[in-house]
Amino acid sequence: MIWETCAADLATRVTHRSSRWRGPVARTPRHVFVPTWWEADGDRWQLRDPANETQWYPAAYADRSLITRVGDLHADRAKPDHHPTGRPTSSATLPSLVVSMFQHARIGDSDELLDVGTGSGYGTALAAHRLGDEAVTSIDVDPYLVDAARDRLATIGLHPTVESVDATGPLPVKPGKFDRIVATVAVRSVPQGWLTALCTGGRLVTTIAGTSLILTAEKRADGAAVGRIEWDRAGFMPARHGDDYPSAVAGLLAAAHEIDGDDVTTSPYPVVDVANAWDLDSMLGITAPGIEHAYQDDGYRRTAVMVHADGSWARAVAVGDERPVVHQGGPRRLWDVLDELRAYWLEHGELPARGARALITPEGVTRLARGKWRAVL
Structure with missing residues (x-):
C-alpha cells in the first residue's frame, strides 16, 4: 500500500475540493503519528501494534479517532499482554474533526497559531503544512507526547515549536503573540493565559468540558x-x-447499581443513555458539571446510573414500557436535575446552550446567554 494514495483518499473524504486544508491532509502521513494504538475489546483495552502496512494503513487513514493512551500507559510503551484500566487520556483525533476545528478558527495564511493539545502531533502537522513551521506553536501537558510528536514531525520535515506546558496555567509566550488559538482538549472555562496570549481581534476555538459545545470568541x-x-x-x-x-467515583458508580436510595420515585420520562444524548448531556454538563454515567440495555430492562464526586447518585430502571423507578441519594438529586432539563426541552422545543452568546472576561470567567437563559462557567 502507498501512504500517499491513502492520504489523498482521506483528504477527499474529509475536505471540500476547494478547501485550503485539502493539501495538508493529502501531504501528511498520518500513520507516522499512530504507530500503535488501543482498541476496546469487550470490557478491556487491547494493544494494536500492526506488523505491516496492510494492518496499519486502513486504521491510520480512516476518519476515526485512535486511542493512544489509557490511564498513564501510552500504546508506544505497552506490551501485547498489557491491558490498562481507566479512561482514555490521549488520542489521534479523527481528521475531519481536526479540520473542522481549524475551519471554525477562520485561519488566514499569515496567522500565528497556538495548537493546544498536541496529542499525536497529527493536527500540528496539518497546521505546519498550511502555515509553515515558524507560525505554529503546539503545547501539551504530557512530556512524552511532546517529545514523540516533535520527533515524528521532524521525520517528515516539519519543525514547529512543540513544548510541554499545562495549558490551563500561564503560557510562556509574549502577550498578544497569537492570531488564533485552537484547542483539541476541553476546558470548563477559557484559561486566562489564553486571552493574554491572544492578540486583539484574535480568535479562539475550544470545547466546554463535559459537553459537546464548541465555543468560538474574538478578543476585544x-x-x-x-x-x-x-x-x-x-x-x-x-x-x-x-x-x-x-x-473519585469508581466505587460509587459500582455501588449505585445496587443500593437503595433515600428517595424512591417514578419518573414521567423514559430512561435515557445520557452520555450519548449529546444535547441533553451538554445541558447537564453546563448545569451540573462533573457527573459520570453508566447505561445498560438488555432489550428488556434499561438502567441508567449517574454519580458525582460530591456523593450524589441516581439510578433509573425501566422494564418494558413501564415508567422508570428512580433511586437517589447523597446531597443532590441528580435525576431530578435531568428531568427538569427534559421538562424545559418539552416546554420550549429546544435546549438553550447551543447557539448561545458568550462573553469571556479578562479573568477567564465565561458567561453564556440565550433569551432569558443564563449560565456562568
Missing part, C-alpha cells in the same frame, strides 16, 4: 472576548494536569 481591546456557542458539535477529552484523570 479591553482584554475580554465575545463570541458564541456554535451549532456544530465536537467532543474532546478534558484538559488534565497530571498523568491521569482523578477517579
Whole structure:
C-alpha cells in the first residue's frame, strides 16, 4: 500500500475540493503519528501494534479517532499482554474533526497559531503544512507526547515549536503573540493565559468540558472576548494536569447499581443513555458539571446510573414500557436535575446552550446567554 494514495483518499473524504486544508491532509502521513494504538475489546483495552502496512494503513487513514493512551500507559510503551484500566487520556483525533476545528478558527495564511493539545502531533502537522513551521506553536501537558510528536514531525520535515506546558496555567509566550488559538482538549472555562496570549481581534476555538459545545470568541481591546456557542458539535477529552484523570467515583458508580436510595420515585420520562444524548448531556454538563454515567440495555430492562464526586447518585430502571423507578441519594438529586432539563426541552422545543452568546472576561470567567437563559462557567 502507498501512504500517499491513502492520504489523498482521506483528504477527499474529509475536505471540500476547494478547501485550503485539502493539501495538508493529502501531504501528511498520518500513520507516522499512530504507530500503535488501543482498541476496546469487550470490557478491556487491547494493544494494536500492526506488523505491516496492510494492518496499519486502513486504521491510520480512516476518519476515526485512535486511542493512544489509557490511564498513564501510552500504546508506544505497552506490551501485547498489557491491558490498562481507566479512561482514555490521549488520542489521534479523527481528521475531519481536526479540520473542522481549524475551519471554525477562520485561519488566514499569515496567522500565528497556538495548537493546544498536541496529542499525536497529527493536527500540528496539518497546521505546519498550511502555515509553515515558524507560525505554529503546539503545547501539551504530557512530556512524552511532546517529545514523540516533535520527533515524528521532524521525520517528515516539519519543525514547529512543540513544548510541554499545562495549558490551563500561564503560557510562556509574549502577550498578544497569537492570531488564533485552537484547542483539541476541553476546558470548563477559557484559561486566562489564553486571552493574554491572544492578540486583539484574535480568535479562539475550544470545547466546554463535559459537553459537546464548541465555543468560538474574538478578543476585544479591553482584554475580554465575545463570541458564541456554535451549532456544530465536537467532543474532546478534558484538559488534565497530571498523568491521569482523578477517579473519585469508581466505587460509587459500582455501588449505585445496587443500593437503595433515600428517595424512591417514578419518573414521567423514559430512561435515557445520557452520555450519548449529546444535547441533553451538554445541558447537564453546563448545569451540573462533573457527573459520570453508566447505561445498560438488555432489550428488556434499561438502567441508567449517574454519580458525582460530591456523593450524589441516581439510578433509573425501566422494564418494558413501564415508567422508570428512580433511586437517589447523597446531597443532590441528580435525576431530578435531568428531568427538569427534559421538562424545559418539552416546554420550549429546544435546549438553550447551543447557539448561545458568550462573553469571556479578562479573568477567564465565561458567561453564556440565550433569551432569558443564563449560565456562568
